[in-house]
Amino acid sequence: MSNTDHARRRRARSPSPEYKFDEVDDSYEPYVPVAQRRQAKLAKLSTLGGNSEKSKAKQLQEDLDEKEDAQREEERRREKARKERTLLLEAQEVHLKKTTEDSKKTAGEKAQEADAEILEAIKSRRKLASDMELAQGIQYTEPLETSWRPPRYIRDRTADQDQKLRDKYHILVEGEDIPPPIEHFTDMKIPEPILDYLRSNRIVNPTPIQLQGIPVAFSGRDIIGIAFTGSGKTLAFCLPLIMTALEEEMKMPFIRGEGPVGIILCPSRELATQTYDNVVTWCSALAKEGKYPQLNTVLCIGGISMNDQSHVLSKGLHIVVATPGRLIDMLEKKRFTFNNCKYLCMDEADRMIDLGFEDDVRNIMSFFKHQRQTLLFSATMPKKIQDFARESLIKPVLVNVGRAGAANLDVLQVVEYVKQEAKMVYLLECLQKTPPPVIIFSENKNEVDDIQEYLLLKGVEAVAIHGSKSQEERQYAIKSFKSGAKDVMVASGVASKGLDFNDIQHVIIFSMPKEIEDYVHQIGRTGRSGKTGIATTFVNMNTPEQTLLDLKYLLKEAGQKVPPFLSTIEDPRAAQGGALTGCPVCGGLGHGISNCPKLEDSQRRQMASHRTNDEGGGY
Numbered sequence: 001m002s003n004t005d006h007a008r009r010r011r012a013r014s015p016s017p018e019y020k021f022d023e024v025d026d027s028y029e030p031y032v033p034v035a036q037r038r039q040a041k042l043a044k045l046s047t048l049g050g051n052s053e054k055s056k057a058k059q060l061q062e063d064l065d066e067k068e069d070a071q072r073e074e075e076r077r078r079e080k081a082r083k084e085r086t087l088l089l090e091a092q093e094v095h096l097k098k099t100t101e102d103s104k105k106t107a108g109e110k111a112q113e114a115d116a117e118i119l120e121a122i123k124s125r126r127k128l129a130s131d132m133e134l135a136q137g138i139q140y141t142e143p144l145e146t147s148w149r150p151p152r153y154i155r156d157r158t159a160d161q162d163q164k165l166r167d168k169y170h171i172l173v174e175g176e177d178i179p180p181p182i183e184h185f186t187d188m189k190i191p192e193p194i195l196d197y198l199r200s201n202r203i204v205n206p207t208p209i210q211l212q213g214i215p216v217a218f219s220g221r222d223i224i225g226i227a228f229t230g231s232g233k234t235l236a237f238c239l240p241l242i243m244t245a246l247e248e249e250m251k252m253p254f255i256r257g258e259g260p261v262g263i264i265l266c267p268s269r270e271l272a273t274q275t276y277d278n279v280v281t282w283c284s285a286l287a288k289e290g291k292y293p294q295l296n297t298v299l300c301i302g303g304i305s306m307n308d309q310s311h312v313l314s315k316g317l318h319i320v321v322a323t324p325g326r327l328i329d330m331l332e333k334k335r336f337t338f339n340n341c342k343y344l345c346m347d348e349a350d351r352m353i354d355l356g357f358e359d360d361v362r363n364i365m366s367f368f369k370h371q372r373q374t375l376l377f378s379a380t381m382p383k384k385i386q387d388f389a390r391e392s393l394i395k396p397v398l399v400n401v402g403r404a405g406a407a408n409l410d411v412l413q414v415v416e417y418v419k420q421e422a423k424m425v426y427l428l429e430c431l432q433k434t435p436p437p438v439i440i441f442s443e444n445k446n447e448v449d450d451i452q453e454y455l456l457l458k459g460v461e462a463v464a465i466h467g468s469k470s471q472e473e474r475q476y477a478i479k480s481f482k483s484g485a486k487d488v489m490v491a492s493g494v495a496s497k498g499l500d501f502n503d504i505q506h507v508i509i510f511s512m513p514k515e516i517e518d519y520v521h522q523i524g525r526t527g528r529s530g531k532t533g534i535a536t537t538f539v540n541m542n543t544p545e546q547t548l549l550d551l552k553y554l555l556k557e558a559g560q561k562v563p564p565f566l567s568t569i570e571d572p573r574a575a576q577g578g579a580l581t582g583c584p585v586c587g588g589l590g591h592g593i594s595n596c597p598k599l600e601d602s603q604r605r606q607m608a609s610h611r612t613n614d615e616g617g618g619y
């Protein structure tokens with residue numbers, strides 16, 4: 001084939017970049033495919049006669065084939081080289097463009113992009129649903145129906161009027177068809193004996209989380225409820241369960257082997273015990289006048305004998321308050337079933353999901369036979385957990401009072417620089433700030449014991465509680481401190497979440513926790529239920545700078561005094577020019593994800609055994 005032939009073929013097959021479709025090519029000859037041409041040549045050769053002529057023709061044909069093969073190979077090679085050149089050029093162009101764009105970005109923007117990439121990478125957790133539901137692709141789409149309706153005059157309010165009420169109480173909501181906020185307990189149609197009991201305990205008007213959270217939960221909706229420490233979340237998630245159980249019991253009384261209607265999961269035994277005590281008290285108040293039936297509640301936590309509750313287990317069961325490990329054990333032993341269970345509440349839900357209980361929660365969910373209403377409550381709920389939880393709930397309503405993870409404004413926060421070796425002596429001085437009761441927090445169990453020993457030597461009536469103490473010791477510490485027999489309680493994180501002691505005057509944080517959420521929970525043991533309290537925190541050279549930054553921002557947010565040694569700490573992100581948003585993993589305001597202390601910790605925790613939780617919350 002001549003060069004012109006090649007040129008023609010190339011032109012005909014693939015227009016060059018300069019090729020114009022409307023150009024007229026005078027030298028145009030129609031393209032004849034190879035097979036057709038070969039056929040034509042063969043026909044021509046076969047017209048030559050004789051054997052010698054035939055073998056000549058065969059030889060000619062073979063030469064022709066060889067040549068054409070070589071030409072095709074050469075064309076393929078050139079085409080490949082051209083393509084490779086183009087790809088290389090494209091890659092170079094993209095790289096050049098990215099480098100130019102990157103050079104235009106500030107260090108802050110680059111850091112934000114890096115954070116977003118990490119967040120994306122850690123998002124790959126499985127949905128919070130039972131393995132059976134996940135495997136069978138069961139996905140509920142509509143919330144559970146309940147018979148509860150707000151009073152007519154509230155239903156007649158406009159969306160604007162509802163919103164005004166929410167604005168008045170600083171309540172933020174997200175979700176579809178959000179039930180209205182209700183300002184008075186009586187309008188919530190709560191049975192009179194419970195209202196009487198609440199009034200006798202100075203619980204007259206609902207707190208913001210209650211006035212929006214209770215109508216949402218009464219309507220059967222899944223809810224993520226976030227509000228300050230000590231703002232009454234317990235009532236907001238217990239009342240709806242009591243009402244559901246009451247309705248079921250009144251429809252058809254429960255007999256032995258039936259129930260429970262709902263469960264409340266807590267991350268520690270102490271919190272579960274406290275919630276159980278509350279539920280039992282409210283249920284007793286309900287049944288007191290004999291107008292309403294008795295609802296039965298069981299406490300399922302590690303470290304106690306379930307035989308003590310066999311009298312309840314032998315009747316119909318309405319409510320279970322539990323820590324995950326013991327609950328799974330009871331379910332596996334078929335001491336009760338979830339065949340009729342339709343209410344699952346998690347208190348301190350972010351901790352439940354994050355502290356290595358995630359698989360336990362999934363396991364517990366696998367015992368449900370039907371759709372359930374899920375309620376998640378906490379004072380801290382970083383964005384990462386909120387997003388994860390939202391994916392797992394059905395048309396959830398988010399009710400948020402204040403920023404998730406913000407400190408309670410009724411707590412006066414004092415941060416003091418105290419050298420490590422001076423802490424113990426200064427502690428005694430610090431105890432003089434207020435009358436008892438006082439809680440002292442330390443992150444380290446040995447330090448908790450040392451502090452208690454030191455205080456006892458100095459004549460201070462102190463008890464200690466941490467995860468390595470026996471259940472009896474833990475119960476004794478809580479009981480004697482609650483009753484006022486002891487003035488001071490020295491505690492590790494176990495007592496920081498959810499525990500509601502009467503009128504704590506002062507919280508002393510002897511060693512600042514690494515995670516700012518823990519700090520928020522710890523100072524939250526005072527300043528509860530509208531009262532004020534003081535929190536004194538010791539920091540020094542041993543406190544990581546990033547923790548100090550988180551603290552600085554938290555103090556600023558709460559309008560508290562920032563001591564000079566904190567104000568001088570600069571945020572490296574400010575110099576980079578990025579937006580100073582909170583960390584989506586832990587809610588800390590002083591760092592991004594890449595520096596999050598919790599990320600590293602939670603990965604470590606997830607690898608640790610779930611049931612040997614340091615605080616003994618599990619089994």
Ligand SMILES: Nc1ncnc2c1ncn2[C@@H]1O[C@H](COP(=O)(O)OP(=O)(O)OP(=O)(O)O)[C@@H](O)[C@H]1O
Nearest residue numbers: 203205206207229230231232233234379498500529
């Ligand atoms: N409507 C109310 N009015 C007055 N006091 C209330 C009201 N509701 C609850 N309380 C009281 O407020 C205190 C704190 O309530 P609760 O323990 O439920 O707080 P919480 O929001 O769960 O706190 P935490 O985040 O620390 O767990 C309790 O002693 C409770 O009796």
